[in-house]
Amino acid sequence: MKTTQIGVAAILAAALLPCTASADPFWLYERNALAPQPVGQIYFQPAVSGGIQHLPRFNSTFHFFRPSGGALLSVSSFDPELKVVQPGGTIGFLMRDGTLPPWLGTRARVFLSGSYTTGWVTQTKSNDFLATDGTSAAGIGGIVLIAGTLGVPATLAETLKVQRDAFELRLGFATDMALGPNLTFSPRVAVFGGWSSDKYSYFGDLFTAANARRHVAIDERLRSTEFGGEVGASIAWMFHPGFTLNAGASAGVVYVRSRLQGTDCEALVTAAAAVPCGPGQTGFVSTSVSARDSAVGFRGGASLGLSVDLRGAILSIGGTFRYDSRIPGIANPQLATQQATGSANAAARVRFEDGFAYGGFVRLTVPLPGLGM
Numbered sequence: 001m002k003t004t005q006i007g008v009a010a011i012l013a014a015a016l017l018p019c020t021a022s023a024d025p026f027w028l029y030e031r032n033a034l035a036p037q038p039v040g041q042i043y044f045q046p047a048v049s050g051g052i053q054h055l056p057r058f059n060s061t062f063h064f065f066r067p068s069g070g071a072l073l074s075v076s077s078f079d080p081e082l083k084v085v086q087p088g089g090t091i092g093f094l095m096r097d098g099t100l101p102p103w104l105g106t107r108a109r110v111f112l113s114g115s116y117t118t119g120w121v122t123q124t125k126s127n128d129f130l131a132t133d134g135t136s137a138a139g140i141g142g143i144v145l146i147a148g149t150l151g152v153p154a155t156l157a158e159t160l161k162v163q164r165d166a167f168e169l170r171l172g173f174a175t176d177m178a179l180g181p182n183l184t185f186s187p188r189v190a191v192f193g194g195w196s197s198d199k200y201s202y203f204g205d206l207f208t209a210a211n212a213r214r215h216v217a218i219d220e221r222l223r224s225t226e227f228g229g230e231v232g233a234s235i236a237w238m239f240h241p242g243f244t245l246n247a248g249a250s251a252g253v254v255y256v257r258s259r260l261q262g263t264d265c266e267a268l269v270t271a272a273a274a275v276p277c278g279p280g281q282t283g284f285v286s287t288s289v290s291a292r293d294s295a296v297g298f299r300g301g302a303s304l305g306l307s308v309d310l311r312g313a314i315l316s317i318g319g320t321f322r323y324d325s326r327i328p329g330i331a332n333p334q335l336a337t338q339q340a341t342g343s344a345n346a347a348a349r350v351r352f353e354d355g356f357a358y359g360g361f362v363r364l365t366v367p368l369p370g371l372g373m
Contacts, residue, residue, distance in 0.1 A: 051359015056329025068134025088115025138333035141287025142347035168194030193227035220262030228254030242309035293350035297326025
């Protein structure tokens with residue numbers, strides 16, 4: 001993948017993909033970074049993020065050999081980059097100073113945040129091949145669906161669509177420590193858990209000069225659950241009354257368990273066929289797969305933002321970056337040599353690769369008068 005879950009996503013990572021400093025309110029009402037909020041107070045933080053999330057490589061099942069029976073010539077693959085949108089919110093409680101030991105700092109707070117993520121991408125490719133080239137298409141269930149010499153010049157047109165839906169909850173604790181007249185250091189710790197569903201829809205059409213095509217359709221869904229913990233910190237510099245520049249980073253461990261389910265089909269159809277692939281089509285063949293796997297990985301993030309005291313609330317804007325060493329994806333069957341129809345082959349499986357996300361966020365911190373101690 002490209003070194004491996006919107007924030008605008010990793011710059012969003014603090015607000016987008018629930019990353020680092022997205023739940024750290026900075027109370028500027030006294031307009032002095034050293035003056036803590038004196039009383040217990042509940043606050044609410046609505047937020048919205050958007051960005052890009054990189055997913056592991058997805059390979060098609062078409063393989064081409066030049067000449068037929070010779071060396072592997074081409075296997076198409078896609079590198080999905082999801083456009084992600086993530087609305088969410090945080091509810092937190094700002095404790096009275098003195099509630100906890102002084103060495104823990106001031107403005108100690110606990111928070112619970114939740115976010116919903118939706119993302120999508122569509123990618124297309126087209127490649128031309130010679131009449132003497134050979135092809136084999138491996139079914140995701142572990143058998144070869146198509147095999148033989150093309151016989152005529154051919155074009156392979158491919159489309160991949162990916163749709164993601166995810167939800168995450170995060171529980172954390174943070175505090176502030178003064179470093180200077182207008183400079184604070186805010187350590188934090190959090191635990192999190194979530195669920196995601198990635199739907200992959202692949203369509204491949206091998207067009208020949210006879211205006212007919214071999215059609216392959218793959219429908220795979222990857223459902224994942226994850227939980228983990230992280231530590232982080234941010235530095236806030238009030239460079240002007242009511243204006244604070246914030247920079248943060250986090251690091252943690254995440255456990256991911258994924259389940260893959262999918263079906264595919266292959267058929268020989270004409271260009272005018274109303275149903276691309278189904279039992280009524282010539283040469284219809286279908287396979288299916290079900291697989292599970294899990295992994296433990298590293299997750300790290302960074303954020304940079306600006307907070308503005310609006311007197312009644314605090315507006316924060318910024319960006320985030322997030323890196324994951326284990327992101328779940330799908331590895332479809334790969335062939336090293338040209339094989340005959342029906343040949344046994346390894347089935348599709350869950351793949352874990354590293355990747356990253358980046359984006360931007362907008363967040364509002366609003367105190368809830370009367371809801372405190």
